[in-house]
Structure formats: C-alpha cells, structure tokens
Amino acid sequence: MSTSNTELQSWVEEVSEMTKPDNIYWCNGSKEEYEEFIQQMLGTGDLMQLNEETFPNCYLHRSDPSDVARVEHLTFICTEDSEDAGPNNNWMDPKEAHEKLDQLFENCMEGRTMYVIPYCMGPIGSELSRCGVEITDSPYVVANMYLMTRMGNEALSRIEKEGGFVKGIHSTGDLDPDKRFIMHFPDEKVIRSIGSGYGGNALLGKKCHALRIASYQALEEKWLAEHMLIVEIENPQGEIFNIAAAFPSACGKTNLAMLIPPDEYKGWKVRTIGDDIAWLHMDDGGQIWAINPEAGYFGVVPGTNEDDNENAYKAIQSNAIFTNVGLTDNNEPWWEGRKDGNPVIDWKGDKIEQGENAVFAHPNSRFTVSAKNNPKYSDLADSSKGVPISAIVFGGRRSELAPLVYESKDWNHGVLVGASVGSETTAAAIGEVGVIRRDPMAMKPFCGYNFADYWTHWLSFSERSDNLPKIFHVNWFRKNENGFIWPGFGDNLRVLEWILKRCNNEIDAQETPIGFLPKTEDINTSGLKITDEAMEELVLVDNQKWIDEMAGIREYFEEYEERLPEKLLEEHTKVIEALNAE
Ligand code: GTP
Ligand code: SPV
Numbered sequence: 001m002s003t004s005n006t007e008l009q010s011w012v013e014e015v016s017e018m019t020k021p022d023n024i025y026w027c028n029g030s031k032e033e034y035e036e037f038i039q040q041m042l043g044t045g046d047l048m049q050l051n052e053e054t055f056p057n058c059y060l061h062r063s064d065p066s067d068v069a070r071v072e073h074l075t076f077i078c079t080e081d082s083e084d085a086g087p088n089n090n091w092m093d094p095k096e097a098h099e100k101l102d103q104l105f106e107n108c109m110e111g112r113t114m115y116v117i118p119y120c121m122g123p124i125g126s127e128l129s130r131c132g133v134e135i136t137d138s139p140y141v142v143a144n145m146y147l148m149t150r151m152g153n154e155a156l157s158r159i160e161k162e163g164g165f166v167k168g169i170h171s172t173g174d175l176d177p178d179k180r181f182i183m184h185f186p187d188e189k190v191i192r193s194i195g196s197g198y199g200g201n202a203l204l205g206k207k208c209h210a211l212r213i214a215s216y217q218a219l220e221e222k223w224l225a226e227h228m229l230i231v232e233i234e235n236p237q238g239e240i241f242n243i244a245a246a247f248p249s250a251c252g253k254t255n256l257a258m259l260i261p262p263d264e265y266k267g268w269k270v271r272t273i274g275d276d277i278a279w280l281h282m283d284d285g286g287q288i289w290a291i292n293p294e295a296g297y298f299g300v301v302p303g304t305n306e307d308d309n310e311n312a313y314k315a316i317q318s319n320a321i322f323t324n325v326g327l328t329d330n331n332e333p334w335w336e337g338r339k340d341g342n343p344v345i346d347w348k349g350d351k352i353e354q355g356e357n358a359v360f361a362h363p364n365s366r367f368t369v370s371a372k373n374n375p376k377y378s379d380l381a382d383s384s385k386g387v388p389i390s391a392i393v394f395g396g397r398r399s400e401l402a403p404l405v406y407e408s409k410d411w412n413h414g415v416l417v418g419a420s421v422g423s424e425t426t427a428a429a430i431g432e433v434g435v436i437r438r439d440p441m442a443m444k445p446f447c448g449y450n451f452a453d454y455w456t457h458w459l460s461f462s463e464r465s466d467n468l469p470k471i472f473h474v475n476w477f478r479k480n481e482n483g484f485i486w487p488g489f490g491d492n493l494r495v496l497e498w499i500l501k502r503c504n505n506e507i508d509a510q511e512t513p514i515g516f517l518p519k520t521e522d523i524n525t526s527g528l529k530i531t532d533e534a535m536e537e538l539v540l541v542d543n544q545k546w547i548d549e550m551a552g553i554r555e556y557f558e559e560y561e562e563r564l565p566e567k568l569l570e571e572h573t574k575v576i577e578a579l580n581a582e
C-alpha cells in the first residue's frame with residue numbers, strides 16, 4: 001500500500017532510504033492486523049502469553065532493563081533560538097540535532113521491517129483532532145499504538161483529505177543509552193526518537209506529539225495541550241460536570257479519572273473521558289471545552305487492585321499488554337499491590353523469593369489497554385466538540401505543606417497556583433525518586449516551549465473570557481507518622497464534591513493568603529475513619545512554611561528572567577504580602 005498524499009509518500013521513501021529496512025508495511029489499524037502482530041511477537045519472544053483462562057488475550061513484554069521509563073535528560077526541543085525552548089527544556093540547534101540523528105538513523109532498520117502508522121489524536125471527525133504518522137521498526141510500538149490511538153485507514157483518509165500531519169520517526173536502535181535521544185522539531189512538526197522502545201519515548205503520539213508538539217501549536221492557535229485527566233461527574237440530581245486535572249506523572253490521574261464513588265455517595269456516577277492528556281479550546285462564549293486525544297491507557301500497574309481502582313483492575317483482565325510486571329506460579333501477571341496470586345518471577349525474568357525486600361514488578365511497570373475496556377468509559381469521550389469544563393485542578397505529591405484542597409482567588413492567581421506546582425519525583429522518569437521538584441502545571445517534562453511564554457499564554461485566557469472554570473489545587477499525599485492522612489482514591493470524590501459546590505456558589509470558604517480553603521465541616525467525612533484533628537491538619541496553612549515555599553518559587557521563576565510575565569510576579573507578590581500581613 002501507499003498513499004495519495006505526496007508529502008507522506010515521499011517522506012516515507014526518504015526515511016526508508018536513510019534507515020534501509022528490509023520491508024515497509026503500512027498499518028491499516030484492523031483487529032486482524034493487531035492479532036497478526038501479536039502472533040509475530042509471540043514468535044520472536046517480544047511478548048509472552050499470560051494465563052489464557054484468567055487473563056485472556058493478555059501479554060507480557062519485558063523491556064531492556066536500561067529502558068524502563070522516560071529519559072528527560074535525553075529529551076530535546078530543537079528550535080532556532082534556544083530561548084524559545086527555555087530553561088525548562090534541553091535544547092539543541094536543529095541543524096546539529098538533525099546531523100547527529102542522521103548518523104544514528106543511518107541503516108538502523110537493516111534486517112527489520114519499517115512500519116508506517118497513520119494516527120489521529122482525538123475523535124476522527126473532530127475539528128479539534130490532529131493527525132500524525134509514526135514510522136517505527138518496533139512491532140511493540142505498533143501494538144501499543146493500536147490500543148491507544150485511532151490509527152490506520154481512517155486516520156490515513158483524514159490525512160489524505162486535509163494534509164498536514166506530524167512526522168514521527170522512531171527506531172529502537174541498539175538500545176545503547178549513549179545513543180538514545182528523543183528530539184522534537186516544533187517548527188517542522190517533526191519528532192525523531194532513537195534508542196528506546198519504552199512508553200513515552202517510543203509511542204510518539206502520546207507525550208511527543210499530543211503534548212510537546214501540540215503545546216507549541218496550541219500557543220500559535222490559542223488553545224492548550226495539557227497533561228490532564230478529564231473526569232465526568234453526575235450528581236444525584238442528574239447534573240453533569242467535567243473536571244480537568246493536571247498531576248505529575250504517577251501522581252494519580254488515571255485513578256481519579258476512573259474513580260468509584262464511596263458507599264455514602266448513592267446516586268453519584270463517575271465516568272472517564274481521559275486519563276493523561278487534555279486539549280482545551282475556548283468557544284465564542286468563552287467556555288472551555290476539552291477533548292481527550294487518546295483512545296486508550298498506558299497506566300501505572302503497581303497499586304492497581306479491586307479496592308483502590310476497580311475500573312482499571314477490570315480493564316486489565318483481558319486484551320491488555322503488560323510491560324515489566326512480574327509473574328505468578330500460574331503465569332498470571334503480578335505486581336506490588338495485587339491482592340492475590342503467588343509471585344515467583346520478577347520483571348527482569350529472574351526467579352526470586354518472596355520477602356520483605358523482594359520487588360516483582362518494576363515501579364514504572366505499565367498496562368496498555370483500549371479505553372473501551374474501562375467499564376466507565378464515557379460516550380462523550382468520542383464527542384467531536386469535547387466536553388465543557390467546570391473546574392481545573394492542579395495537584396502534586398507533597399507529604400508536607402500543601403493542604404488537601406484550596407481554591408485560587410481568580411484565574412490569574414490560579415495560573416500562579418499551577419505554575420507553583422511542586423511534587424516528589426516518581427519512577428515514571430529515570431532519576432532519583434522522592435525529591436521535590438518544581439513541575440509547573442505537571443508539564444515540566446512535556447511543555448514544548450519556554451515556560452515563561454506558556455504562563456503568558458495561560459494568563460491571556462482571562463483577557464478573552466469572563467466565563468472561565470475556577471482553578472483549584474489538591475494534594476492526596478499529605479503524610480504523618482502513620483502514613484497518608486487522607487484515604488484517597490474513591491474518597492477523593494468528597495473533595496471533588498466541595499469543588500463542584502464552590503463552582504456552583506453553594507457554599508462559602510475560609511479566605512487565607514494562599515486561597516480559599518474548605519471549612520472542615522464542608523468536606524463530607526461520613527463513613528470515614530478520619531479524626532477531626534487529622535482534618536484540621538489537612539486544611540492547615542502554616543504561614544511561615546508558605547513564606548519559605550513562596551521564596552523558593554520566586555527563585556525558580558527568576559530562571560526565566562525578563563520573559564517572565566509581569567502578571568505572574570504580581571500574583572506572587574500579592575500572596576507574599578498577604579502571608580506577611582497575617
Ligand atoms: P502517569 O500515567 O505517569 O501520568 O500517572 P498518573 O498520574 O495517571 O498516576 P496513577 O493514577 O497511575 O497513580 C500513580 C500511583 O499513585 C499509583 O501507585 C496509585 O496507587 C497512587 N495513587 C493514585 N491516587 C492516589 C490517592 O488518592 N492516594 C494515594 N495515597 N495514592 C494514590
Ligand atoms: C507519564 O510518565 O506521565 C506517562 C507515561 O503517562 S509515559 O507514556 O511513559 O510518558
């Protein structure tokens with residue numbers, strides 16, 4: 001097969017001349033094709049069949065032990081001017097980057113098949129969707145793209161009709177970490193990734209396209225591409241609200257998007273629109289609408305169980321690909337937090353003994369499933385105009401300081417709250433785990449341009465609309481000597497309820513220097529075993545600690561020098577003054 005789009009046709013030829021594959025295969029996106037890929041990978045050992053009775057059509061993939069997470073230090077934004085990439089990104093001159101990559105890509109697909117994957121991020125018929133084509137030599141990437149995106153013939157027809165697509169070239173190369181690069185050329189709408197077969201490094205539709213390149217396009221076209229879940233909440237009165245929430249990697253997006261209401265919440269219904277990425281657009285009336293550009297999940301496995309996240313747990317019982325989990329004695333996938341099963345083999349394939357220090361699944365092991373596997377997948381996720389957003393929520397993993405929830409005073413203050421997100425690092429990226437770093441809007445690894453310009457862009461929304469969602473901040477991860485103070489998971493609906501009541505102007509709140517906090521009695525804790533002292537602790541604002549936090553944020557902002565928007569500093573000053581006045 002080939003295509004009537006001459007730009008696509010000649011680019012595929014050009015890439016194949018450089019990489020010298022044995023064959024070129026154009027993916028059509030059919031189920032039969034997916035099944036053929038699975039069979040092929042079972043043959044080569046890229047996949048292992050899991051227990052066919054208990055986990056039908058489920059497979060295990062073990063990635064190279066050096067290739068288990070995103071590599072932020074090897075991820076680059078290549079713009080003409082380094083200032084456009086900003087201090088938040090690694091930068092390389094586009095010419096130099098292309099030369100470096102040309103060498104690495106030369107003949108890299110010899111002996112392999114080159115797969116051409118046309119895909120559409122977002123519903124096929126939506127004006128808000130954007131297409132791309134990923135060229136890869138990894139059948140694992142093809143299978144994952146099949147589950148996670150709308151790929152194949154329909155996407156190709158759209159590309160042929162409208163032209164314009166993001167070009168992604170990926171090769172697993174020889175997995176040498178010294179020859180691993182994930183590079184973005186936003187002006188050319190090109191992504192080149194080599195040396196990794198893992199998740200966000202290799203599935204180019206996801207972080208590379210739908211966040212880094214899309215955020216850059218969104219700046220030009222006045223919308224936002226965000227690292228956000230979208231969750232739909234129906235209250236017992238039948239009113240429906242959609243909330244978009246940005247938390248850093250492995251900080252609870254999938255869990256919140258698939259939340260199951262606690263027993264006390266009879267009549268509440270929660271459905272998933274998206275679990276990782278949201279594209280936000282403003283309509284003529286100033287209302288924000290969101291689409292989820294993805295069609296499946298690449299979710300954190302450890303911790304997934306029927307108590308904490310039943311929807312995800314059910315979603316991964318069939319037709320799922322597991323990456324880097326352990327195995328039980330009866331060939332079922334196993335991970336830390338799974339309640340049953342007898343684990344015997346770890347994620348590297350080694351037989352190990354159970355014991356206190358035994359770890360069977362890699363902490364960043366992942367499941368890949370189609371969104372259709374989620375029992376609570378919302379029909380509206382396929383709506384071409386998206387869903388209207390009532391509230392935007394930022395959050396991080398903070399064992400101290402950040403209260404359970406607070407509301408910003410207005411949009412511009414909310415932009416400061418988002419820009420100030422700090423969070424303990426997780427296993428989703430290579431590097432130290434558990435150290436607090438600044439992760440504005442949960443986009444530190446994903447914003448395709450200078451954060452200073454990004455904040456200016458966010459601030460500009462308040463000039464375009466007086467109908468914007470309210471902005472909140474949450475933290476499920478406050479700890480005391482007994483561990484997490486807040487029960488989290490399904491019980492997070494109790495906090496979302498407060499958020500929705502604030503959006504509807506149904507209740508008042510306590511005004512503090514950092515924003516509006518709930519009165520403890522306004523968070524419904526019926527049925528919870530949480531003490532009044534613990535609730536007080538969760539909504540406490542420690543002024544001195546916040547003064548120190550704000551000083552740290554100010555220092556971070558200074559890295560952005562004169563490009564930093566004045567309005568953001570004004571918001572910062574207002575908070576400092578309020579803290580000092582208390
Ligand atoms: P990415 O896919 O990396 O973007 O992550 P994510 O933000 O979707 O995170 P996810 O929902 O997969 O959660 C990551 C980890 O946080 C899992 O181990 C969860 O069990 C844990 N987690 C999620 N929600 C909560 C919560 O409310 N409380 C606590 N204590 N842990 C949570
Ligand atoms: C994340 O790290 O935020 C993920 C997983 O969602 S990956 O696709 O690897 O980026």
Ligand code: MN
Nearest residue numbers: 227249250276
């Ligand atoms: Mn993510």
